[in-house]
Amino acid sequence: MEYTVGNIAPIFLSPVIAFVINAFFGRKLPRQGDWLATLSIFISFIFSARIFGDFVFGTFATDFFIHKTFTWFDLSHGANIWKVDMGIYIDNMAAIMLLMVSGVAFLIHLFSTWYMDHDEKHGRFFVFLPLFTSAMLGLVLSDNLFSLFIFWEIMGFCSYSLIGIYNKKEAAGDASLKAFMTTRVGDVFLLLGMVAIWMVIGSVAYVDIYAAIAEGKFAGQTVIGISLATFAGLCIFLGGMGKSAQFPLHVWLPDAMMGPTPGSALIHAATMVAAGVYLSLRMYPLMVLGDLTWFIAVIGAITAFGAATIALVQTDIKAVLAFSTISQLGYMMIGVGVGSYNAAFMHLITHAIFKACLFLSAGSVIHSVHEQEMPKLGGLRKYLPYTHFAMMCCTLAIAGIPFFSGFVSKDRILGDALYFGFIAGQNPLLAIVPILGFAGAGLTAFYMFRMMFLTFYGENRMGHHDSHGDEHAHGDHHHGHDIHHEHLDARSNVPLLILSVFTLGVWFAGSLTGQGIVKVFGEKTEWFKILVEAPKVERFVKHPREAFGSTDSRVKAELPKAKYDHQSGYAGPNPDDHKIHSAHVVGAWMSIVIAFLGVFIAFLMYIKKSIKPLASMFPGYTETLKNKYYFDNLYVDVIIKKGLLGLNRFLSWFDMGIFDRFAVDGWAAVNRVLFKASKWFDNVVVDAIGVDGTGVAVNLFNLVLRIVQSGKIQFYFIMLIVVLASYIWTVNI
Amino acid sequence: MNQTLVSYLSQYEFYDVLLAVFGKNEGLLAFTIYLLAALAIVGLCATIGGLGTYAERKISADLQQRMGPNRVGPYGLLQFLADGVKMMTKEDIMPFTADKFLFYLAPMLALIGVFATLAVLPWSSGFMMADLNVGVFYLIAISSLVGVSVFLGGYASNSKWSMLGGMRGASQIISYEIPVTISILAITLLSGGMSFGTILSHQQGTPVNWFIFHNPFAFVAFFVYAIGALAETNRAPFDLPEAESELVSGYHTEYTGMRFGFFALAEYIEVFVVCGVGAALFLGGGNLPFNLDIDIIPLQFAQVVIFMTKALLLYYVVIWVRWTLPRLRVDQLMSICWKYLTPIAIVNLMGCAIWLVVFNGKSMADLIFGSH
């Protein structure tokens, strides 16, 4: 159980090395170095799997963690401690996250080698993809907010590059800029939050923050009138909102699909959007201390429901997935907010897997038929059987159908939300959280199956648009009869099938549905619930630090083992446990009913066609949804055009009308009077006495100086020596 | 460690006898010993230099399938004496426009520079005139007097050939000093000292302990040193300063008689010195291949013989190279020095340093045969 730099660093370093090699020599390598990038991620995966195995399969205790630090720079001077440490922090959550990121990223890389083949941006794509992955892995390994922020920004840059990789398309460039600028809003707040934390405890390491919370260092500290914990927590959460595309800052994510689909898979599924949720989970004690959980839950609920409604009317297959991502991220935030730490993280993992699979499947569809508008697709089931299978598994998962992973994780979140909203005795207005959550779940089931039915079922509508087919570059590829039958291929659809295996719920929960009702593999499979829990801050007080290079001195036998006891039953000492259990049971049944209802309506609408799509009944609302609640318009037309330009106009009016007319012109009038006086003064006093007099004086003085300032170096030597000698003679040493 | 020849000899009994003969005057005795040793070494080196001219002619003749000198003495061995007599009896010509002072000074400086290096040449572990703490450094420093003399010889003659030869010579010598010095620095690094005694004491025993086999970088450093030393002594293929076909005879075109002899002698002795230094630094010098743990005078002479053998073998290689390789152009000469030898020498230096750190100062032989 030796954890040294040697077996942790490759996780992060091997993709970085691949990035460096590809960036400089990628063009000279065979296949532009895509195999190198894939191999590097596989190496990361191997090392991550080792850590995962150690942490999860009974080696370590629930609250075990590895924390190794080294001093990055030390400017301490006397009593002023000014020292920045960097380091690695791995606990159960990070171990699971590492495995998920490296595994999903590896499959995405593998898929990309097929998807991006013969693409003109092939090489550039495989420069940024490993860098992106390494940044996410580094973020997970980080032990403090500072290095987290560094990797956070690297990811921002990489997402900017990947979204805008087709830099000849103007829309791609705009989308990349939009993503970059929108997330920057959050990043500024994150930095502000870090500064606030640094002010209090002089460190941004997780363990120091936890210890400070436990010691009550935040108590009584205020910033601009509000509690510092609230301020810092809010700022950090705003950073997470930007990255995880939460409600006001969600606008960048739908546009991010301008990039290649595997890149979207990496951004939307495994890495970047997960970072915000991951950060919120890491800072959960701070959020609790700052009393922000209700705020997080409300934001999450609004996002979950709002994005789901927008997804109802999208016709682009990737847009549907993009909005569903926002919606699911909302669920994760609900989970964070309602205190269901473990379920929120589980949803992060399950969502990462099935959303990666969904995006890759969408990529497979797009690559096969060169079309991504759903009304022009249909009946692809018989052409793309493997893709259809994988996508169906994932759709079942995201829709919350029992036995699939999405049901397990989402249902736990919703169960906790139900308790949070109705039973916990909070503000009654917070009941909006479970209501919006359940409504969003139903809509999710509906729009996902709408997408499946439109794409894979019904008759093939590919032939109907021959008239404008020539607009596309690959004119002869998109006729319906030209679609080739899909074959099993290690690079194109095996990654999808591997991912779809992990959409089953049993991998994550101890029972088939995750409610502890039908237990399959015994208690031990309930590992997720046991191993992941909110950090107990008291534990981190005065925790010793380990030097970076040191090997782990603890003997394996002495380490406390994780106990797989009956924690899963809600029969603890808390009197509310019974209520929580009831809420979960009610929630489970409600979500099953709602999910099936959604699927059934979709079936009626798009297969049986017995119900007309509702769009015709609410034309105005549909228009609103199609325009994504006018958020883009809000930002561009209202905030930028009305707000900023209005301010601009006001300022210019102030400048020209008020300042120029009164201040400048008035000052000129005053000056005119002064001018008369000063002219007289100038002529008489300055010119006659001052200037001419000075000239005469300088001329006189010049006669002396000219001799001394001869420009002859030897004369200067002589002066130097004489002065020095006279000095020595006078001071009498 | 023996600091000087006198302190070495003072450990033997006959030193006390000699001291008694000199009336207990240690200074006078030391002075006498140094004087005799200096005369012996200068005489020996002059002979080696003279024989060098003979060897050069004989070997070149051999390479060109000629007979070479064979009239004076057995096998023409006394040819160099005949040459010397001829030179001394020739008329000493001074060009009318020459700078007389510098014209006289230049050959002297050449001989002074070369003979001064003999003070630290390690003939054996005991027979060193002075085992200075800065031995190698001193040797490099003082031998640069030869560069000044070449330049002055070229300038003082007031002739275009000489001037060009002198300028070429001076620039060549100060340029090639850099790779040579850096190569020697690598050896200094390996031995941990600049005195020849320290360097030789690290190379005792079988040839695997020689510094040339210490590590791959030292192996390369030897060749850098050899090439640089060839150029520093103005030997072919680096004999630009005295290129016969271009500059008549370079910086000593206008010199005749014994002044020319001084230049020639200085050149041949310097070749011997750099060969000896190469043998001492890289090839184990006069170390016996076995360690007897006793120190008697005959063993010292055996060491001298071994040292001479190695140095003269290198001397043979130098002559061989001269009669085998064509001469370089001036630009090639400079680009070899600055673009190849200097970077290689610097890489060698760093490589040696890294080797010392990585392998804890062990040589390749230690690694292969196990440390002893």
Next chain:
Amino acid sequence: MFVQLLFALSALLTVGCAIAVAVTKNIMHSCIFLLGSLLGIAGLYATLGADFVAVTQIMVYVGGVVILMLFAVMLTGGKDFVSRAQNLLGLAPAMGNKWTYAIGLLVGLVVLLTNVKLIMNISKAYPAKVFGNDFPSTVNQIGHLLIKEHVLAFELSSVLLLGALVGAAIIARPRKQG
């Protein structure tokens, strides 16, 4: 005895060559006398037990500076230039005339008197010390000093040398015409 002999010879060489530098009219000879003077100073260093400094002195000056100066003299022709510019004392040739020497000697006299005053005090303050003939090696200690106490100056001097190298190459580089 050797040390005294060496001191006497070195001092003689140093002072004699230095004075020759001052009085010679030929700039080339001046350079050569400078070489002699610097060698003499190296000998003085040796008598002071500063073996490393002495050898460095020979290395840098003989191997570098003096040859550089000889080159510079040769590249500039080595002629006895006379200034076209009028100065206080009329035309002065490059190697000086009696007026310039008179001024120089006057200033030298001032310095001499000043320093004699200082040296008188010093000779009282530090009575003569007698050392044996043993000269411990200074190389190790200088090495330690250079990379411990004086490491900043050491590194700065390396930067200085690099700057001088590049600067000299750039300044002396022949420019393209026009």
Next chain:
Amino acid sequence: MMSLVSYLIISLILFIVGLVVMIARKNIIAILLGIELILNAAALNFVAYSRYVTNNLDGHVFSLFIIVIAAAESAIGLAIVIRFFQIKETIHVDEATQLRN
């Protein structure tokens, strides 16, 4: 014969000679020669004091730095001289008057 004062006297003679050379000569190279003499006088003082007064080797290190600086100074100085000669065809110091007036 050998004492601190004797070294100081040699160094003083060197210094005065260097000063005379610097002042009396109008040849830039000769001025550089004078500067070398003065620098060496200073270095000699350092080493002499190091042996007779301070008993440590800081004086040696100082004189090493002086040698280094002298080398750098002469390299730059001679480069300037050569450049000056290319422009003005003379190395008379009184001709360096381009910045006057």
